[in-house]
Structures are given as C-alpha cells and as structure tokens.
Amino acid sequence: MSDLFEFKGAAGAGYAQPSPLLDEESARACIPEGMRRKALPRWPKASEPELVRHYTWLSTRNFGIDTGFYPLGSCTMKHNPRLNERIVQLPGMNDIHPLAPESHLQGLMAIYFEMQEMLAHCSGMDQVTLQPVAGAQGEFTAIRCIQEYHRSLGESERTEVIVPDSAHGTNPASATMCGCSVVEIPSGADGRLDLDALRAVVGENTCAMMVTNPSTLGVFEPDIAEASAIVHAAGGQMYYDGANFNAILGKTDPGLMGFDAVHYNLHKTFSQPHGGGGPGSGPIGVKEHLAPYLPKPVVKQEAAPSGSGIDGWTYTWEDPQHSIGKVQQWHGNAAAVVRAWAFYRRYGRDLEKMSEHAVLNANYLRHRILNPSPEQAEQIPAMPVDGAPAEVVKHEFTLSLSPVKEATGVTGKDVAKRLLDHGYMAPTLYFPQIVPECLMIEPTETESKEVLDDFAAAFLTVLGEDPDIVKSAPHTTPVGRVDEVWAARNLVLRHHSD
Amino acid sequence: MRLVVDQLPNLGREQELLDAIGLATIDDLFSDIPESVRRTEPLDLPGPQSEEEIWADAQRLLSKNVPLTSRPSFIGAGLYQNHVPTMVPMLATRGEFLTAYTPYQPEVSQGMLQAMWEFQTMVSELVALPVANVSMYDASTAAAEAITCAVRVHSRKAARPDVIYIAEWTPENRRSVIQNYIQGAGIELRFLGGSDGLIDLGAAEEAAGCAAVYVEQPNPFGIIDPGLAELKAILGEDTALIVGVNPSSLGVIAPPGDWGADIVVGEGQCFGIGPTGGGPIYGLFACRDPYLRQMPGRIVGLTRDESGRRAFTLTLSTREQHIRRQKATSNICSNETLIALMGAMHMALLGPEGLERLSVRNVAACARTKDAVLAIDGIELLHPDAAHYNEFTVVLSGRAADALAFLDVGGVTGGLALRDIMGEGADESWLLITATDQTTESDITALADGLAAWCAEVNG
Numbered sequence: 001m002s003d004l005f006e007f008k009g010a011a012g013a014g015y016a017q018p019s020p021l022l023d024e025e026s027a028r029a030c031i032p033e034g035m036r037r038k039a040l041p042r043w044p045k046a047s048e049p050e051l052v053r054h055y056t057w058l059s060t061r062n063f064g065i066d067t068g069f070y071p072l073g074s075c076t077m078k079h080n081p082r083l084n085e086r087i088v089q090l091p092g093m094n095d096i097h098p099l100a101p102e103s104h105l106q107g108l109m110a111i112y113f114e115m116q117e118m119l120a121h122c123s124g125m126d127q128v129t130l131q132p133v134a135g136a137q138g139e140f141t142a143i144r145c146i147q148e149y150h151r152s153l154g155e156s157e158r159t160e161v162i163v164p165d166s167a168h169g170t171n172p173a174s175a176t177m178c179g180c181s182v183v184e185i186p187s188g189a190d191g192r193l194d195l196d197a198l199r200a201v202v203g204e205n206t207c208a209m210m211v212t213n214p215s216t217l218g219v220f221e222p223d224i225a226e227a228s229a230i231v232h233a234a235g236g237q238m239y240y241d242g243a244n245f246n247a248i249l250g251k252t253d254p255g256l257m258g259f260d261a262v263h264y265n266l267h268k269t270f271s272q273p274h275g276g277g278g279p280g281s282g283p284i285g286v287k288e289h290l291a292p293y294l295p296k297p298v299v300k301q302e303a304a305p306s307g308s309g310i311d312g313w314t315y316t317w318e319d320p321q322h323s324i325g326k327v328q329q330w331h332g333n334a335a336a337v338v339r340a341w342a343f344y345r346r347y348g349r350d351l352e353k354m355s356e357h358a359v360l361n362a363n364y365l366r367h368r369i370l371n372p373s374p375e376q377a378e379q380i381p382a383m384p385v386d387g388a389p390a391e392v393v394k395h396e397f398t399l400s401l402s403p404v405k406e407a408t409g410v411t412g413k414d415v416a417k418r419l420l421d422h423g424y425m426a427p428t429l430y431f432p433q434i435v436p437e438c439l440m441i442e443p444t445e446t447e448s449k450e451v452l453d454d455f456a457a458a459f460l461t462v463l464g465e466d467p468d469i470v471k472s473a474p475h476t477t478p479v480g481r482v483d484e485v486w487a488a489r490n491l492v493l494r495h496h497s498d
Numbered sequence: 499m500r501l502v503v504d505q506l507p508n509l510g511r512e513q514e515l516l517d518a519i520g521l522a523t524i525d526d527l528f529s530d531i532p533e534s535v536r537r538t539e540p541l542d543l544p545g546p547q548s549e550e551e552i553w554a555d556a557q558r559l560l561s562k563n564v565p566l567t568s569r570p571s572f573i574g575a576g577l578y579q580n581h582v583p584t585m586v587p588m589l590a591t592r593g594e595f596l597t598a599y600t601p602y603q604p605e606v607s608q609g610m611l612q613a614m615w616e617f618q619t620m621v622s623e624l625v626a627l628p629v630a631n632v633s634m635y636d637a638s639t640a641a642a643e644a645i646t647c648a649v650r651v652h653s654r655k656a657a658r659p660d661v662i663y664i665a666e667w668t669p670e671n672r673r674s675v676i677q678n679y680i681q682g683a684g685i686e687l688r689f690l691g692g693s694d695g696l697i698d699l700g701a702a703e704e705a706a707g708c709a710a711v712y713v714e715q716p717n718p719f720g721i722i723d724p725g726l727a728e729l730k731a732i733l734g735e736d737t738a739l740i741v742g743v744n745p746s747s748l749g750v751i752a753p754p755g756d757w758g759a760d761i762v763v764g765e766g767q768c769f770g771i772g773p774t775g776g777g778p779i780y781g782l783f784a785c786r787d788p789y790l791r792q793m794p795g796r797i798v799g800l801t802r803d804e805s806g807r808r809a810f811t812l813t814l815s816t817r818e819q820h821i822r823r824q825k826a827t828s829n830i831c832s833n834e835t836l837i838a839l840m841g842a843m844h845m846a847l848l849g850p851e852g853l854e855r856l857s858v859r860n861v862a863a864c865a866r867t868k869d870a871v872l873a874i875d876g877i878e879l880l881h882p883d884a885a886h887y888n889e890f891t892v893v894l895s896g897r898a899a900d901a902l903a904f905l906d907v908g909g910v911t912g913g914l915a916l917r918d919i920m921g922e923g924a925d926e927s928w929l930l931i932t933a934t935d936q937t938t939e940s941d942i943t944a945l946a947d948g949l950a951a952w953c954a955e956v957n958g
Binding site: 060110144222256324334345346349350356364390426474483486 | 674833
C-alpha cells in the first residue's frame with residue numbers, strides 16, 4: 001500500500017526550482033501583512049522517485065480501456081489513439097493562451113473551423129460551437145439558446161422541456177438549471193417513444209423535447225420524424241442528445257430526423273480519452289434559426305491576402321448576433337477538440353465505416369450472449385432477456401436480468417461485479433431505469449471478434465456459476481466489494497494529518 | 499492502394515460476423531432506420547489519413563500558433579504560463595488513468611479514487627476549507643455553481659435569498675458564464691463597487707442579507723485586497739462569501755478559509771497543465787460543511803471493503819444527476835478528473851515549501867516587471883498604492899491595443915488591453931501586464947525596451 005501523506009522528506013524534498021528574481025524577503029514584503037499566509041498547507045513532502053512509484057502503483061489499481069474490454073453502455077469506450085496525446089503536448093497547443101491575438105492562434109482556429117464544418121455536415125446542422133466542455137454543458141447551452149429563441153418570438157411562457165423516461169439524467173438536470181420544468185413521458189411497452197403520450201403533453205408551454213436516438217435502449221426510434229412534427233406543430237424545438245451518435249454517422253443524421261439542435265460528445269464518438277471522469281467536450285450544432293444565439297465566439301473563415309494565411313485562408317472569432325454569451329470563459333476544451341480532429345482525420349469519410357463496425361460488433365455480441373451453445377445452456381439456470389424487443393440493435397443493447405434474479409437470486413449488480421473477476425469492466429448497471437435489473441452493453445468498433453467471443457463466453461460462464469460465488473464477487477480485484485453505505489455515513493472526505 | 503482506417507480490428511472480417519448473426523449485408527444492420535430519414539449521399543469528407551500524415555499536418559497547423567514559451571509573453575488574466583514537471587504528463591497519461599471512465603466500479607478504480615481523495619485533501623489544505631470536490635470545468639463554472647449552491651443553502655434564512663453580488667470588475671467572460679448559470683434560478687445579479695481597485699467595504703454592507711457575494715483574491719487588476727478579510731464579518735452568517743483564487747498565490751497569500759470564505763473556487767491550471775488554449779483545465783471547488791450536501795460535482799470518500807481493507811468510493815451521489823435527475827444539485831457529469839490528477843501530481847511534487855517558492859517567484863517576477871515598466875516615462879500604475887500578485891495594470895498615454903500591436907511586431911506579447919476583458923468599465927489606455935514564475939530578466943528587458951520605444955514614438 002502506498003499513501004501519499006506518509007512520505008517524510010525534508011523541507012523542499014520535492015521539485016527544485018530556480019531562484020526568484022528578487023530575494024525572498026523583498027518578495028514577501030510585497031504581500032500586505034494582514035494577507036500573508038501564516039502556515040503552509042500540509043501537503044506531502046515527497047521526492048520524484050517516491051511519487052513516480054506512488055502514482056505507478058495507483059495506476060495498477062485502475063482499470064482502463066488499455067487494461068481490457070470496457071463494455072460500458074452509453075459511454076462509447078473506444079480505443080484512444082496515442083498519436084492524439086503526442087499532438088496536444090506540442091507547444092503550439094499546450095502553451096497557447098486563448099486571449100492571445102487572433103494572429104497567434106491561426107493554427108488552432110483552422111482546426112476549430114474544420115471541426116465546426118465537419119460536425120455540422122455529419123449531423124445535418126448549419127452552425128456549430130465548440131465551446132461547451134461536456135455533454136451536459138452542451139445540453140445546457142442548447143436549451144439556453146432555445147429559451148432565448150422563444151423569448152425573441154415573445155413566447156417566454158414556453159418553459160416545459162419534455163423528456164422520455166429513458167433519458168440520461170443530465171437531460172432533466174440541464175433543463176432544470178435553465179429554469180425550465182421537466183415533463184417526463186413514459187415509453188411505450190416496447191421501450192420506444194410513445195407518440196400518444198407525447199401528443200398529450202405538448203402545447204403552448206412546450207419549450208423543447210430532448211431525445212436520444214438511438215435511444216438509451218440501443219434501438220432506433222422508428223417514429224422520430226413524427227415526434228419532431230408533433231413538437232414543431234406545437235411550437236416547440238427538438239433537441240438531439242448525441243450520446244449515441246457513434247451508431248449513425250453517414251447513415252442518418254439529426255437534421256433528417258427533424259432536430260433543431262444537437263450536442264456531440266467528442267469524448268465518446270471522437271475518442272477524447274475519458275480520463276477517469278473527464279475532460280470531455282460537448283460542442284453543439286444548430287439549425288440556422290438558432291445560430292444567432294450560440295455562445296460567443298465561433299470561428300469564421302475568410303480568404304487570406306495572397307501568399308498569406310493557412311492554405312489561403314485566415315480565421316477570425318465572430319460573436320453571433322444575439323449570443324447567449326459564454327458557458328465556459330475561454331474557447332472550450334481546445335485540446336479535446338484537437339484530439340477529436342486528429343481522430344476524425346484518421347477516418348475522414350470512413351466515419352461511416354466506424355458506425356458500421358460499432359453496430360456490427362454490438363449485434364454480434366448480443367447474438368453471442370443470447371444464443372449460448374447447448375453445452376453452455378445446460379449450465380445456465382435462467383437466461384437474461386432483451387431490454388427492448390428488436391430485430392437489430394444499434395451500437396449497444398440492454399439485457400434484463402430479472403429472470404436470472406428470480407431463478408437464482410443473482411442480481412444484475414452481482415453479474416457486473418463477477419465480470420470484474422473475469423478481467424472485464426462491468427457493463428452499465430441499472431440504466432435505463434425502465435428496464436428491470438438492466439445491464440447495458442456497448443462494445444464499440446475497436447474490439448476484435450475474438451474479444452467479443454471471449455467476453456460472451458465469460459458472461460455465460462458467470463450465469464452458470466455457483467450463485468454464492470457470484471453474489472460475493474468480486475474476489476480477485478485490488479479490494480473486495482466496497483462498502484458505499486459506510487462511506488456515506490462517515491463522510492471521511494480527506495486525509496487528516498493529526 | 500487505398501488507405502484503410504487502421505483502428506478497426508474486424509475490418510475485412512465483416513461477413514464472418516454477419517453470417518454468425520444471420521444477416522446478409524451491413525445494410526441489414528440499419529434496416530430499422532426508416533427510409534424517410536436515411537442519408538442518401540455518403541459523407542462529403544476527405545478520405546482517411548495515416549498517423550504519419552496526421553502528425554505532419556498537426557505539426558504544420560499548430561506551428562502557426564504562437565506559444566507563450568516562444569517569446570517574452572506577459573499575458574494572463576486567469577490562465578498563466580507555467581512549467582509542468584515532466585513526471586506529470588508522463589504518469590497521468592498512463593493508460594490505466596487516461597482511458598478509464600468515471601470510477602463507478604470502485605473495486606477496479608481504486609487508483610483514481612485514491613488519487614482524487616488525495617487531491618481533495620491537498621485542495622482543502624491549500625484553501626483552508628474542510629471539503630473539496632473532484633473538479634469543475636473551469637474557474638468560471640466553479641464560481642457560477644458556487645453561487646447557485648449558496649443560494650440553495652441560504653434560501654430560507656437569508657433576508658434577500660434571490661439576490662447575489664459580484665465585484666463590479668469581474669471580467670466579462672466570467673460574468674457572462676455566471677449570468678447564464680443563474681438566470682434559470684431566478685437570481686438577481688447586483689454589483690459590488692469599489693475604488694482604487696479595492697472593494698468598498700462601506701458599500702458592501704448593502705450586500706448583507708443577500709444569498710451570496712463573489713469576489714476574487716487577487717482581483718482581476720492583479721491586486722491583493724487586504725480589506726476582503728473584513729468582508730465576512732460585514733456580510734454575516736446568512737450570506738455566503740465566495741472567493742475566487744489564483745491557487746499559485748496561496749504559498750504567500752492567506753487562504754480564504756482563514757478569513758471567512760464559505761466557498762473557495764479557482765482555476766487549477768497553474769498546477770498540472772499549460773494554458774492549453776483555454777482547456778481542458780479544471781475548476782477548484784471547496785466549501786464549509788454546511789454547503790456539502792448542496793455541492794455540485796463528484797466527491798470521493800474513504801471507506802472499506804467487505805474484509806475491512808481501506809478503500810475509496812464516490813459518495814454523496816444522491817446529489818447527482820444520474821440519480822436525482824431534475825432534482826440534482828447540478829447537471830455536471832463529465833468533469834476534469836484527468837487534469838485534476840495532473841494537478842495533484844504537481845502539487846505533491848512541489849510540497850509545502852515548493853508551493854511557497856513558486857508563489858515567491860511569481861511575486862518577485864511581478865515586482866521586477868512592475869519596476870522596469872514604471873521606470874519608463876509616460877507609464878503609470880492605475881492603482882499606485884496597491885499590492886500585486888502576478889499582474890498589474892498600467893495607464894498608457896495611448897491605446898493599450900496600439901501598444902500591444904507595436905510590441906507584437908517586435909516579438910513581445912505585452913499583455914492584455916483591459917477594455918477587452920472588462921468592457922466599457924475599463925479605459926482603452928489600461929494595459930494588464932502579467933509576469934509569472936516563468937518570466938526571466940531578459941523577458942522583462944524586452945518588454946521594457948519595447949514599451950519605451952512605443953512611448954517615445956507616441957510622445958514624439
């Protein structure tokens with residue numbers, strides 16, 4: 001065990017720094033006496049050799065895509081090309097300041113412009129902002145734009161945001177933060193959008209509807225165009241949650257489905273690494289009528305005077321006419337945009353192939369899991385069932401483990417934890433909430449057939465294992481099942497030196 | 499030969515998988531998409547590129563940018579040139595950290611959970627408040643969500659629970675983020691005035707009884723305002739004092755937790771990562787206990803596993819969107835964990851004395867730069883009596899934008915026109931000059947020479 005606060009180096013044991021430009025006494029005298037720090041923070045006193053070992057040890061107690069298969073539904077845990085990390089370490093990325101003159105940022109702005117155009121094209125939108133730094137912030141930004149759009153039409157009473165009960169939690173949370181009220185509509189018995197339920201709630205107070213398509217069940221909403229028509233007829237706007245965009249590039253797009261605004265998760269579809277929880281990047285695209293409300297600024301391209309510019313172009317920041325202002329104080333997560341650009345360049349128009357393989361892998365894995373060999377089937381007391389009936393799924397699928405729980409007492413959570421013992425990350429657990437004992441599985445396009453075969457075999461093995469072993473899993477991880485209740489009751493949220 | 503994408507292990511084996519499923523073609527996988535919403539044309543994009551081509555183009559494009567490190571640069575205003583120890587990116591980009599998701603499965607995420615618990619501890623120590631979270635997007639959203647958090651906490655007891663105050667010189671970019679975040683909660687934004695770059699404590703009495711007051715130390719002029727130490731006593735217990743900090747200053751400046759702050763926010767960038775064009779960076783968020791359950795963002799708690807071994811897990815998740823949906827304290831899901839990890843590594847490597855040294859280097863560079871610039875005829879400090887950290891504001895005898903353009907031609911990035919940051923409230927002649935621990939004597943000479951030459955030209 002390694003503990004950061006146990007390192008006992010002498011004062012200054014850590015990182016050595018050059019001398020200040022003034023002697024310490026004179027420098028310290030620059031601080032008003034009443035505002036001088038009296039006691040230094042009780043930070044560790046550790047040297048580089050100790051810390052390299054500490055953080056390396058910590059890394060061995062963490063599971064990433066690089067460690068193994070990560071079938072986490074809704075999260076699109078695809079491979080992160082290492083070139084992208086090398087690119088963002090360049091001084092032209094790492095050491096640039098967002099408030100520097102435009103002439104100092106032309107390379108970044110060229111990449112921004114290319115990304116704005118590419119994302120708009122792939123989604124059937126007209127204008128893109130790269131400023132939102134996470135999917136949830138993209139949602140927030142788009143609802144803000146839609147609010148201002150309604151207000152400009154004198155319809156400020158449009159304050160209701162409709163979300164299906166299968167929506168990501170961020171949808172209702174973002175709408176609420178904008179000051180909207182949330183109207184949740186139940187899904188149909190087949191897990192799809194229920195148009196009658198939608199018709200029953202739209203009206204003159206409808207601000208927008210937020211929809212994920214393919215839905216969080218991994219299935220394409222067949223009635224999406226009609227849903228858009230219903231919302232539009234009532235004067236509302238359609239918002240596309242791009243969490244599942246990985247499934248449809250080149251096949252369909254939110255514009256064709258009738259959406260007015262969309263967010264993209266660059267950390268899902270375009271491989272910005274998830275980093276243990278972030279950073280993300282959540283640009284949004286909108287149709288022409290919402291473009292004047294986008295956060296400021298966006299990048300515009302102009303022909304450069306001959307012999308200057310980048311490939312004949314020069315780039316400027318431009319504030320949309322009725323901009324909502326800013327949602328992040330700079331230009332968003334610029335290095336995430338650059339990583340996503342490098343990822344996009346690897347595919348170009350073959351982004352369509354990326355989606356094909358994501359969907360192919362999901363359907364293959366689903367088939368493997370739901371169709372055990374007779375020998376495997378013999379060992380399994382009860383099989384999970386589809387979370388939603390479907391001929392084909394898109395990039396992910398859901399399973400309900402209710403039959404398993406009824407037969408053996410083994411829950412979805414137990415299966416998830418037992419998969420950790422088999423060397424896999426657990427699927428997304430208990431989401432969407434409309435599927436009982438739900439496991440949501442998304443393999444992504446970067447897994448081989450062999451990995452999918454092995455995972456399916458392990459999954460079926462777990463279903464056939466002694467329930468007591470499964471219920472007490474995991475057994476081989478760095479720690480056993482963690483007591484979350486103790487953590488919440490005792491709230492030890494930091495180290496105490498005393 | 500046509501270049502193929504090199505990221506797809508099943509490329510060329512599609513039929514094998516399709517056969518197993520019982521489908522004939524790839525198109526069959528998309529048969530559920532109604533004809534009416536299908537794309538009819540392929541994506542109109544260039545073909546795929548190889549790693550070598552992308553690397554070459556990335557270098558070509560990014561070399562068109564002008565990094566702060568490539569010339570004397572005096573630009574700051576919230577993001578600062580720094581040097582991140584080599585260990586930090588090397589270890590933080592280990593795949594086990596880099597490619598992990600949010601640690602919802604604690605049994606296989608102990609590494610990041612422990613690192614974030616250690617991060618919380620170091621941030622808590624840095625600002626002298628008991629609790630810190632795992633990061634916000636940046637300083638601006640941290641400030642904005644601190645305000646909405648404070649409004650929830652004080653909604654019952656504050657005399658004017660729907661009113662908050664921020665310093666009148668809060669830069670437009672942060673002010674705008676705050677406005678976007680509070681408009682939905684129906685909060686009225688008012689401004690706390692000041693003079694000589696210091697908050698007017700007499701006028702601050704007006705803010706007592708509102709839900710929250712947001713000020714920055716050092717403030718956007720670069721001034722260390724000693725009067726802020728009196729603010730909490732003026733505001734009283736029912737009004738939250740929220741302080742935005744520059745964390746690198748806290749080796750020499752008193753931590754706000756010691757002078758009454760209820761919530762401290764700030765831009766963590768100085769620890770862990772370069773200015774990076776504005777992101778990804780990370781916002782700090784720390785608070786007193788009464789704010790804990792209304793706090794936005796993730797938090798890690800100590801616990802144990804079934805056999806009593808020490809373990810860590812995300813806790814107080816019932817505040818969060820994935821559980822509480824529209825009743826959540828915030829919509830934040832993805833945060834800036836990896837950058838916070840880099841920050842933690844940087845902080846741990848500095849240690850207490852290293853932090854102090856870093857602060858002193860910043861103070862010293864600022865003081866040396868100030869002396870050199872003020873030696874020039876025709877340049878005066880906007881706030882002559884103020885103490886500064888990192889940056890200071892001078893009044894020029896012409897437009898700051900003109901001086902910056904002149905300096906730029908000479909290869910010096912001279913600072914920022916305060917008009918561009920604060921808007922109409924700032925005169926066009928005001929120039930914000932930033933020096934950091936990375937500023938050298940030769941940088942200062944280049945700036946002073948350039949400004950002297952410009953002044954000579956302007957003054958004939």
